[in-house]
Amino acid sequence: MKIDLHIHTTASDGQLTPSEVVRRAAELRMETIAITDHDSIEGIEEALAEARKFPELTVITGIEMGADVPDSEMHILGYFVNPNSETFCQKLDGLRNSRITRTQKMVSKLADMEIHLDWEHVVRIANGASIGRPHIAQAILERGYVTVLQEAFDKYIGDDSPAHVKREKLGPVETIEIITGAGGLPVLAHPAKTENLDSVLQHLKSAGLVGMEVYYKDYDSETKQRLAEAANKHGLIPCGGSDYHGFKDEGNEIGRCDVPRETVDQLLELQRQVGSIPRNRG
Numbered sequence: 468m469k470i471d472l473h474i475h476t477t478a479s480d481g482q483l484t485p486s487e488v489v490r491r492a493a494e495l496r497m498e499t500i501a502i503t504d505h506d507s508i509e510g511i512e513e514a515l516a517e518a519r520k521f522p523e524l525t526v527i528t529g530i531e532m533g534a535d536v537p538d539s540e541m542h543i544l545g546y547f548v549n550p551n552s553e554t555f556c557q558k559l560d561g562l563r564n565s566r567i568t569r570t571q572k573m574v575s576k577l578a579d580m581e582i583h584l585d586w587e588h589v590v591r592i593a594n595g596a597s598i599g600r601p602h603i604a605q606a607i608l609e610r611g612y613v614t615v616l617q618e619a620f621d622k623y624i625g626d627d628s629p630a631h632v633k634r635e636k637l638g639p640v641e642t643i644e645i646i647t648g649a650g651g652l653p654v655l656a657h658p659a660k661t662e663n664l665d666s667v668l669q670h671l672k673s674a675g676l677v678g679m680e681v682y683y684k685d686y687d688s689e690t691k692q693r694l695a696e697a698a699n700k701h702g703l704i705p706c707g708g709s710d711y712h713g714f715k716d717e718g719n720e721i722g723r724c725d726v727p728r729e730t731v732d733q734l735l736e737l738q739r740q741v742g743s744i745p746r747n748r749g
Contacts, residue, residue, distance in 0.1 A: 469498035470726040472527065473544065473656065473680070473708025476502060477594055478510030479531075480601040482713030485510035486517040492721050493521040499731050500721065501527040501546055501708065506562040507597045508550045527734075531656060532562075532646065534639035539626075541639050542656035544680075544706070545646035547738050555649035563597050565635035570598045576630040577603075577623060582612050600624050601712065616714055640674040647675045652737060654678035654706050659690050668701045677737055682707025682726045684719060704733045 475481035476488050483491065485502060492500045502514045511528045518526040530548050534541040548555065574584050584606045592609075593602045604619035613619045623630045637645070646653040653676050661667055668679065681694040682705065698705040707730070709723040 469496060469722060470500075470728065470731055471497060471708045471711070471722050471724055472499070472501040472529070472546070472654075472706050472726060472730070473503050473531070473683070473724075474500055474711045474721060475504055475531075475713075476510040476514070478502075479504035479507045479597045480599040480712060485514035488711075488713075488721070489514050489517040489521065489524065489526065493524050495720075495722050497524060497722055498728075499525040499527065501529040501544075503529040503531040503544050503708070505531050505597060505599060506533070506559055506566070508548065508556075508559065509595075509597075511550050525731075530559075530646070530651070532637070532642050533634070534637055534642040536639060541661070543639060543642050543646065543676075544654040544656050545649070545651035546654065546734060548646060548649045548651035552649040555645060558645055562635070566598050569632050569634040570600070570603055572632045573600070573603055573624055573630050576632065577607070580623070580630060582607060582610075582623060582630070584610060601714075639671055643671060643674045643676055650741075652677045652734060652741075654680065654704070656680050657683050657710065659683070659686060659694065664697060665700075668697060668703065672701050672703065676703065678704035678706045678730075678734070680707050681705035682724045682730075684709045684723045704730060704737070706730055706734070 474488055476483060476485045478485060502510055504510055508530055514526050518524055527546055528548055530545045532543050534543055574586055577584060589602050589606045592605050603624055604616050607613055607619040608616050643653045655676060658664060658679050679698050681691055681698055695705055707724045707726040709719055709721055711719050711721050
């Protein structure tokens with residue numbers, strides 16, 4: 468299948484610009500993609516403008532938002548969000564500012580560990596995007612403290628690593644409400660390791676969740692089958708994507724998933740039913 472509903476760009480922590488992502492998707496003969504940057508919709512306008520050059524490619528406006536849960540975090544995708552929603556944009560500005568504060572604290576912690584990074588270097592790597600851990604990891608790599616990008620996460624800034632700093636996040640219900648308030652369709656991202664998944668889905672479905680990722684990169688057939696059964700049980704649309712960031716050493720690629728066409732059809736139909744903004748087509 469030629470569908471990928473989970474792609475990041477330089478508008479958050481990806482390596483390719485929105486235009487480059489669209490061009491790469493077109494090269495791969497993709498049919499439908501969704502731009503889902505972390506807490507950012509800055510790349511949507513550029514992606515849609517570039518997509519007009521490729522009438523065979525449909526680009527869905529989207530976002531990926533972090534939600535706070537006890538001792539962990541949950542990510543929720545929002546498809547067809549309205550980038551012109553004032554309330555939505557204000558909330559994203561607040562989250563962006565919290566990301567800056569968080570990354571500055573991590574840089575300070577790293578200095579205490581004799582990992583010395585120049586904050587301006589991290590900012591240059593982000594290149595105007597919402598600053599996050601991948602930008603710090605890239606700076607650590609470029610300064611020669613690690614040999615591969617993943618090592619920076621494993622040793623220094625991963626969730627259980629010494630320089631990690633929790634960031635300000637919303638609860639999952641509030642996140643869903645913000646997405647739906649902006650005309651979006653909320654979908655639970657990469658849920659395979661979610662504890663008590665059945666009760667979580669039941670709770671989030673009542674708050675407005677409409678789908679969950681089933682066809683996620685690297686999920687084996689057993690995992691996809693388990694998640695498909697859970698989605699069916701709770702009446703959720705089975706979605707999926709590559710979670711592409713463009714890092715050369717991660718071996719990922721746009722379309723590294725097997726999302727069926729029926730998923731897009733279901734999302735579009737639901738979007739029409741709830742009166743969301745029209746899909747954006749190149």
